[in-house]
Amino acid sequence: MATYSIRTYGDPVLRQVAADVENIDGSVQRLIDDMVETMHEAPGVGLAATQVGVQKRIFVYDVGEGPSVVLNGRITESSGEWVYEEGCLSVPGLYWPIKRPNQVLLEGIDRDGNELKIEASELLGRVFQHETDHLDGILLIERLDPDQYKEAMKILRSRSLNPDQEKAKRKLLGRG
């Protein structure tokens, strides 16, 4: 097994919509194993294929009960409301309380091609929503309220400065 490097905010691949998996062949099985290893190493509770630069509708997750994978997963029902301090391996180090539906129904297939229907709420429900968003090219910052979004963009813009710009800016601000 091998690990991937995780793509971060600003990488255009994170904005692309992943294609359904038509054929679960050996390369897809290897990809799943490598994604699990990458998620565990990060560490994270979920990882979508787009985050490692692969445009396939696959995500892995592990909320403490061992790793699982869902292919061609889609949220088909949702209800309720839950605020949770949410982060993302592609937007490292930043967390925001985000309101989303609490209960969801996820439909997809497993790595053997069997149909899956999983009802989930709270953390697992949140992971399903977060990862299917990734596969639709949506990042968690798009789920922020307007004030959170402004704050997030300020931080992310300052991060995307190159080291020289960063130095110049620190000087300007008198922070050495």
Ligand SMILES: [Zn+2]
């Ligand atoms: Zn994420």
